[in-house]
Amino acid sequence: MRHVCSCWRVCSRGLYSCYWRESSSSTRKMSCCWLSFVTVVSLLSLCWLYICLISFNDQEDLNGQLFKWLNCWFNWFMVIIIFSAVLTSYCLLLLLFALIQIVFGEKLDLHWLHKIFLFLGVIIIIGGISGIVGMWKRELPTISLSLQATAPFLQFGAVAALTLISSFVFQAFHKIKKNSRFLVLVVFAAVAAGIFLSPLFIHSPCFIELKDLPEKPKLFAHRGAPMLAPENTMMAFERSAACGVTAFETDVQLSKDRIPFLMHDNESEFLRRTTNVRNMLPQRAIKSNMDLTFEEIQNLNAGEWFLKTDPFRSVSQLSEEEKQTARNQTIPSLLQLLELAKHHNISVIFDLYRTGKSGNDRDDTAAIIDTIRKSNINPGLILWLPPGEREWVKKTSPGFVHIYSNESAMRKNNGTHVNVRYTHLSMNRIRELRADSITVNLWVVNERWLFSLLWCAGASSVTTNSCHLLKDVEQPDWFMSYQTYTKIWILVDVASMLIMAALFVFQWKTHCSCLREGRNRDEMSSHFSVGDAATFPFLSS
Known part of the structure; x- marks a missing residue:
């Protein structure tokens, strides 16, 4: 046992102070201050790691934003997570070694190399927090x-x-x-x-009591099932249909020849992130949806990027057959999606992106309406989200269900459906809206903890990238009275x-x-003279 304690003492002293032998008896200056600094940095790193883990739900937002700036896709969020975990582990181990030294009565003397690493850690954490606050x-x-x-x-x-x-x-x-x-x-x-x-x-x-727990929120497939297949492709929507989703969520644009197709990226990153447009059309200056016909768009590969970049680290879960199917995906038209939705009796909700060159709102909206009518889908399955020309849509297509992007617009139009980001409504407000018979859809919800929280609050549905995971959640991860x-x-x-x-x-x-033992030793030693100490040498110690 004594040998084990000695090993712990030597290891903690060596790793904290880099002194593998006993340090000198002189008091080392500022040791308590450095211990306090290690404690503060450990708490900061824990808080930063917590922020990173909580933000994991929205990793796609950060990676997408960095793609716009750098024009190159990389999973930067995972780099941040790994670095934060390493920094936190390092700080906590230093704190543990310091506490062990205190237990064994060792003098604290933080090595200069640790001091440099800790200062760098503080600077990085402050930079990360500033980035969140600013950008x-x-x-x-x-x-x-x-x-x-x-x-x-x-x-x-x-x-x-x-x-x-x-x-x-x-x-x-x-x-x-x-x-x-x-x-x-x-x-x-x-x-x-x-x-x-x-x-x-x-x-x-x-x-909340079990009897008061609301029904499980329905699942809307965000661009299909982007963890299982390339986003906004037919494979993605087919995989999400197998999850039992109640709605397909997508993004619609119009090609040069006025055919609606599915594509989210619509600015400088148009087609560059999710297709091989750079290789197929290297000489073309493509800046918007109006620069290509639908035939040209369909000739692009929309699946190879998914296998190469593995945006959600989920490609390894696919079979070889599924990988081959993903590799051959192309950009589908809105009509293809509507036919799939009609076949599975699944609703469709979409954003409509325009560039300004594609004509006026009425023309774009009319092209969408014509496509919907051509599909012969039940109008009640269309969840109409685009705000432009909404009144005209209500007159020409009265069967659509109208969804509003904010509560004020919904109230103004006497609507009953709202679709907002999950942070735009408080938990109490969600409950109040549900009590008022308002259908509340929240996007984008990928993590179980967030899904569980919104379930307890009474969300009607959530738009998610992880329908294959959330479909198996039978009750919130925790709830109690x-x-x-x-x-x-x-x-x-x-x-x-x-x-x-x-x-x-x-x-x-x-x-x-x-203290008593110390005083007794002092009293005993005072009763013996120098001669006595010579007679009883063991007392001289």
């Missing part, structure tokens, strides 16, 4: 929203961490000067009170306080015992 503001509400799903469990974790750290705090408390003890006690008590009482401020829609949560919260807090009280008493008795 990815739409993600900020997601962070606050996530706390409604994670705060109860974060509080339990914080209580456990506080209980563990209290042993080190109490050990230091008994060793420091009496003048400083009051300050340590006040700070620790304030932190403990904040952690213990934080559930008073935690609110979540998942504090507030009374049950209150009981758990009180039990956890009481157990923590009892453990900390026991640790404090144990540390106090141990400290007092050490």
